[in-house]
Amino acid sequence: xxxxxxxxxxxxxxxxxxxxxxxxxxxxxxxxxxxxxxxxxxxxxxxxxxxxxxxxxxxxxxxxxxxxxxxxxxxxxxxxxxxxxxxxxxxxxxxxxxxxxxxxxxxxxxxxxxxxxxxxxxxxxxxxxxxxxxxxxxxxxxxxxxxxxxxxxxxxxxxxxxxxxxxxxxxxxxxxxxxxxxxxxxxxxxxxxxxxxxxxxxxxxxxxxxxxxxx
Numbered sequence: 001x002x003x004x005x006x007x008x009x010x011x012x013x014x015x016x017x018x019x020x021x022x023x024x025x026x027x028x029x030x031x032x033x034x035x036x037x038x039x040x041x042x043x044x045x046x047x048x049x050x051x052x053x054x055x056x057x058x059x060x061x062x063x064x065x066x067x068x069x070x071x072x073x074x075x076x077x078x079x080x081x082x083x084x085x086x087x088x089x090x091x092x093x094x095x096x097x098x099x100x101x102x103x104x105x106x107x108x109x110x111x112x113x114x115x116x117x118x119x120x121x122x123x124x125x126x127x128x129x130x131x132x133x134x135x136x137x138x139x140x141x142x143x144x145x146x147x148x149x150x151x152x153x154x155x156x157x158x159x160x161x162x163x164x165x166x167x168x169x170x171x172x173x174x175x176x177x178x179x180x181x182x183x184x185x186x187x188x189x190x191x192x193x194x195x196x197x198x199x200x201x202x203x204x205x206x207x208x209x210x211x212x213x214x215x
Contacts, residue, residue, distance in 0.1 A: 001206060003151050007167040010149055013203025014179040021175035023129050024182075025049065030105050030130045031062050031097060034115070035090050037122030043080040045181075051080050062103055065094035089117025107131050120158060128174025136161045136168065137177040141184030148188065148213040149204075 001009075015021075024045040025036040032052070039048045055076050059065045065073075074087035093115040097103060105126055106112050112123035121137055128135030136142075138157040142164075146152050152163035168176055187194045195201075195213065204211035 004167045005206070006149060006204065007151055007164075009204050009206060010151075010200065011168065011172050011176050013200045014176065014183060016203070017199050018179045018182045021178040023125070023178060025125075026052065028056075029062075030126070031065075031094065031103075032056060033126060033129060034093060034097070034105065034118065034122065035065070037125050038086055038090055038093070038117045039077060039080045040122075041086070041119075042082060047079060051077055062094055062098055065091060066098045068094075086117065092116035093118060105130055107133065120161065124161070124174075124177075128177075132174075134170035134173055135177075136164050136173040138164070139177070139181065140190075141181045141188075142177050144190060145180050145184055145188050148193075148215055150214050 023033070025033060025040065026049045027033040027036055035055070036048055036052050039051060055073070058076060059068055059073070068091050070087045070091050073090060074083045077083045077086055077090075080086065096115055097105065101111075106115075107127075109120060109123045109127060112118055112126055113120060121139055124135040124137045127133045128137065138160045143152075143155060143157065143160050146160065146164060147155070151167060152160050154160045154163055164173070183200065184190075187198050187200070193215070195215075201211055
């Protein structure tokens with residue numbers, strides 16, 4: 001089986017297992033996803049969602065974030081770790097978004113990654129979820145699982161992204177990555193994966209040949 005064939009089966013299988021490909025980060029306004037994405041660096045989505053509930057109440061508009069005291073933002077986001085750096089980049093990104101982009105999130109990876117603290121992972125998240133454009137969010141779940149599936153040998157997010165772009169249809173990338181997060185949490189965990197219960201295996205075992213992951 002080629003990587004492209006395996007990728008097609010994985011895309012189809014995950015779509016059946018998880019029909020609703022939803023982002024794990026909770027947000028109501030486009031710029032809030034940018035902020036949540038920044039906070040998710042080296043932090044779980046569950047913790048980010050707890051923190052942003054308070055953060056978005058305290059700063060309910062893009063303007064309020066742009067005018068915010070960095071120290072106050074830092075105090076609220078402390079549970080997410082790296083809070084001083086994250087606070088500076090959040091306020092900085094909101095200022096740039098407001099004053100340089102008219103309050104609208106850019107529609108290219110190149111422009112999005114000029115915003116303070118915004119890397120390719122969050123930029124791709126915005127491209128897929130906000131703009132509904134082709135995107136590939138290579139987070140830890142994506143890197144781990146696509147490696148186990150044999151779709152890439154790379155470990156660096158940017159290199160994994162390039163490998164996947166060659167074999168995953170552009171319109172499927174965003175949903176595929178969201179489903180990998182759900183699958184990674186429920187079955188294909190970093191430690192002690194539930195291989196015996198894996199519902200994806202039957203989709204990957206084409207032609208009666210059992211699929212074996214590269215654990």
